[in-house]
Amino acid sequence: MQRSASRLTRVLACAAVPVILTVAGCSSDSGKGSTSDSGKKKSDSSASSQPSTKPSATLEKVAFAKLPDPCKALATKTIDSLVAEAKEKNGTAAKSNDLANRASCTWNGLDTDGTKGSQYRWLSVSLVRYDSHASLGSGNKRAEEQYNKQIEAAKTTEGARDVKAEQAGGIGDQATSVTYGVKKDVEFLNTTIVSRTQNVVITIDYNGAAYEGASAPDQAKLLQDAIAATKETVSSVGAAADQPATPSGSGSPSGSASPSGSASPQS
Numbered sequence: 001m002q003r004s005a006s007r008l009t010r011v012l013a014c015a016a017v018p019v020i021l022t023v024a025g026c027s028s029d030s031g032k033g034s035t036s037d038s039g040k041k042k043s044d045s046s047a048s049s050q051p052s053t054k055p056s057a058t059l060e061k062v063a064f065a066k067l068p069d070p071c072k073a074l075a076t077k078t079i080d081s082l083v084a085e086a087k088e089k090n091g092t093a094a095k096s097n098d099l100a101n102r103a104s105c106t107w108n109g110l111d112t113d114g115t116k117g118s119q120y121r122w123l124s125v126s127l128v129r130y131d132s133h134a135s136l137g138s139g140n141k142r143a144e145e146q147y148n149k150q151i152e153a154a155k156t157t158e159g160a161r162d163v164k165a166e167q168a169g170g171i172g173d174q175a176t177s178v179t180y181g182v183k184k185d186v187e188f189l190n191t192t193i194v195s196r197t198q199n200v201v202i203t204i205d206y207n208g209a210a211y212e213g214a215s216a217p218d219q220a221k222l223l224q225d226a227i228a229a230t231k232e233t234v235s236s237v238g239a240a241a242d243q244p245a246t247p248s249g250s251g252s253p254s255g256s257a258s259p260s261g262s263a264s265p266q267s
Helices: 002-049 078-081 141-156 219-241
Strands: 102-112 120-129 161-167 174-183 186-197 198-213
Touching: 078 120, 078 219, 102 186, 120 141, 120 174, 141 161, 141 174, 141 186, 174 219, 186 219, 198 219
Parallel strands: none
Antiparallel strands: 102 120, 120 198, 161 174, 174 186, 186 198
16 A cells, blocks of 8 residues: 555656646746847837938939920921911810820921922921839939830831931930831821930921922921921920929829820821
């Protein structure tokens, strides 16, 4: 009986040891965790109290906060010279709900000279303005991207043949001329001048055609006139910047946007 009691005592003692170790272990782990958490919180608190040394990105301020009226970007005498007998002397403005960032105007006319036939001319002025945007880049960079897209669009006009693209110096920050022909009811000779002045992209489309036996337009003269019109439009963009700014009420166009003017001839 004493032997059994002694044996039972030993069994209970052995069974009790893991319980004691477990409790001790939990107590020990709890202590370590408390110390670790405390240390971590102290470290986090210390880190959060220190000022950040990373500089914040500063957006480049754009040069032009608005656009001129595209139908007034060219003087009346310029329109008379480029588009004789224009149907609308004041031009036809394209509809836009964001005139501070996107605007265009067109003119067309048929100048008839009796038995010598008729000369048709079509002119378009398209303006697109870009603001600096934290996720899209500076206004100048976005305008340069659009500038390159507009050149490619002109060079790949449907039906275009004998395409020739050249740098056009002395116009804004960048400028390229694209000339080509398109056969419609008659042969149209086309000139597109794409230029960029700071954060604004200007596209001038100028084309002509001869009817009823008239001589074909002079491509070199069309190019010369389009370049002159582009320089005048660049000056109008700069003049608009000197005028008091008015709220636009809407954001700037996305990088994928394109001018509302057409790069193809209008008949």
